[in-house]
Amino acid sequence: MNFGAFDLNLLRVFDALMRERSVTRAGEQIGLSQPAVSQALNRLRGLLDDQLFVRRGPEMAPTPKAEELAPTIRDALGRLEQAIAGDRRFDPATAQRTYTLIGADFVSLLVMPPLYARIAAQAPGVRLRLVDTALGEVERLLQEDAVDLAIEAPLETPEWVSREPVFRSPFAIVAAAGHPDLRDVAPGASVPLEVFCALPHAIRSVDGSMSGWVDEALARAGRERRVTLALPHFAGVALAVAQSRLIAALPIQFARAAAGPLGLVLYEPPVVTGAPEIALYWHSRHDRNPAHAWLRDHVRAVLAGY
Numbered sequence: 001m002n003f004g005a006f007d008l009n010l011l012r013v014f015d016a017l018m019r020e021r022s023v024t025r026a027g028e029q030i031g032l033s034q035p036a037v038s039q040a041l042n043r044l045r046g047l048l049d050d051q052l053f054v055r056r057g058p059e060m061a062p063t064p065k066a067e068e069l070a071p072t073i074r075d076a077l078g079r080l081e082q083a084i085a086g087d088r089r090f091d092p093a094t095a096q097r098t099y100t101l102i103g104a105d106f107v108s109l110l111v112m113p114p115l116y117a118r119i120a121a122q123a124p125g126v127r128l129r130l131v132d133t134a135l136g137e138v139e140r141l142l143q144e145d146a147v148d149l150a151i152e153a154p155l156e157t158p159e160w161v162s163r164e165p166v167f168r169s170p171f172a173i174v175a176a177a178g179h180p181d182l183r184d185v186a187p188g189a190s191v192p193l194e195v196f197c198a199l200p201h202a203i204r205s206v207d208g209s210m211s212g213w214v215d216e217a218l219a220r221a222g223r224e225r226r227v228t229l230a231l232p233h234f235a236g237v238a239l240a241v242a243q244s245r246l247i248a249a250l251p252i253q254f255a256r257a258a259a260g261p262l263g264l265v266l267y268e269p270p271v272v273t274g275a276p277e278i279a280l281y282w283h284s285r286h287d288r289n290p291a292h293a294w295l296r297d298h299v300r301a302v303l304a305g306y
Contacts, residue, residue, distance in 0.1 A: 006047070011073050013040040014052070018070045019146045021059040029098065074145055078285040090290035092123035099295050101130050102141060103151040104204075105233040106254050108132075111151065115302045119295075133206055142283045149295060150281040151303075162284045164296070167306040170275035171214065172255040173267040174238065175247045182247075182267070190268040191247070197225050202237045202248040205230040214249045217273045238262055249273065253306050278303075 016026035017037070027037040045052055048069075053060040062070065101107070112130050119126055131147060139157055141147045157163065173191050175182050181199060185191055203212055210227045218224055229246060231237050235258070237248050242262040250258070255266055280299060286292035 007043070010040050010044050010047070011077060013037055014044060014066070014069070015073055015077055015145070017041065017053055017060060018062060018066065018074070018144055021053075021061065023060060071143055074143065075285070078145065078283070081289075090294050092119075092126065092294060094125065095123050095291065096125040097291070098127040098129065099149070100147045101128070101149045101151060101299075102133060102138060102147045103130060104133050105235050106251055107151050109235065110253060110257055110306075111299070111302055115298060118298050118302065138281060142281065145283065148282065148286070148292065149299065151278065151299070152281060153276040153278060155279075155281060157281060160284050162282050162287055164280045164300075165277050166280055166300060166303040167253075167278050168275040169251040169253060169278050169306075171249040171269055171273045172252040173247055173269050174241055174250055174255050174259070174264045175267065176242050176244070177263045177265050179245065179247070179265070181245070182265070185267060187265045188267065190270050193221075193223065193270040196247075196270045197223050199226070199247050200228040200245060201225050202229040202231065202240050202246045203227050204232070204234050204237050204248075204250075206232050212249075213276065214269065214271075214273050217269075217271045221271050223271075234258075238264065251276075278306075 012030050013026065013032070016029045017023070020026040020029060023037045023041070024034050026032075027034050032040070041053065048065065050065040051063050052066045053062055055061075101112075103111070108130050112128065116128055119128060133152070138147075138150045138152060138155060139161065142150065142161060151166075153169070173196070181195055182191065185195075197218070201214075203210065205212065208230055210230050215225065215227070229237075229240055231240065234250060234254050238250065238254075238258040239262065240246055241248050242264055249269060252266075255264070258264060259266055280296060282292065282296070
C-alpha cells in the first residue's frame with residue numbers, strides 16, 4: 001500500500017465506526033450519508049485486507065485487526081484535532097456536535113436534565129447523551145473516545161486519564177414510610193445496628209455482586225447484613241424499597257430526590273460508611289481542548305450544588 005496516496009479521511013470513518021458500531025450513527029457523527037460510510041468502509045477493507053467490521057445482531061462488531069488498530073488511530077486523530085484547534089475559541093452558538101457522558105442512573109436523573117437545560121440555552125446545535133456505567137470499562141471507552149466524560153465513584157485509572165473531584169456522596173438509609181420495624185426510629189436518626197442487620201436489604205450492583213461499601217463498614221465492626229435483592233440501578237432499588245420491607249443505602253443526593261415522590265424516609269446508617277468521592281474523568285488529550293473544557297465547565301456548575 002502506498003501510504004502517500006492513502007486518504008486520511010478514511011481513518012475518520014474507521015474511528016466513528018469503532019465508537020458507534022453502526023454505519024448510520026457513524027455517518028451522523030462525521031456528517032456523511034450511510035452509503036458514503038459504507039463505501040469508505042469497503043475501501044478500507046480493500047486497503048487493509050481485513051473485514052474490519054462484521055455484522056453481529058444490530059451492531060457492526062470490530063475484528064481483531066480493527067481492535068488492534070483502534071487505539072493508535074484514535075490517539076493520532078486526537079493529536080491532530082488538538083494541534084489544529086490549538087487554543088482557538090470555542091463558539092457554543094454555532095457548534096454542531098454530540099457529547100457522550102457515562103454514569104449511573106444517579107447521573108441520568110439528577111445531572112443530565114439541568115445540564116441539558118444549561119447547554120441548550122447556549123448551544124442549540126449540541127446534542128447530549130448518557131450511556132450507562134454497565135456499558136463497559138471506563139478506561140477503554142475514554143481511550144477510544146467512545147465517551148467524552150465519565151462521572152463516577154472512585155476509579156483506578158492510568159496516568160493519561162485526567163481526574164477532577166466534584167463532590168462527596170455519603171450514604172443515607174431509606175425505608176418506606178410507616179415501615180413496621182422502624183416505627184420507634186425518628187426520621188434522620190440512626191437505625192439501631194441490630195435492626196439494621198436483621199432487616200432485608202436491597203443493593204445497587206452493576207455486576208450482580210451482593211455486597212458493597214456498607215458491607216465493608218459492617219465487616220470492620222464484626223457484623224453483616226442480609227442483602228436479598230441486587231439491582232443494576234438506584235431507581236430500581238428505591239422503587240423496591242418503597243413497595244416492601246426492604247431497606248437500602250443510597251447516595252444521599254439521590255435518596256433526597258426520591259424520598260418525596262416515593263414516600264421514603266431517610267435515616268442515618270448505624271456504622272461509618274464513608275463518603276465516596278465522585279469525580280470527572282476524561283482523556284488528558286482533551287485537557288486544553290476548548291470544546292471539552294466548555295463541557296466540563298457546565299458539568300462542574302451543575303454538580304456544584306451537590
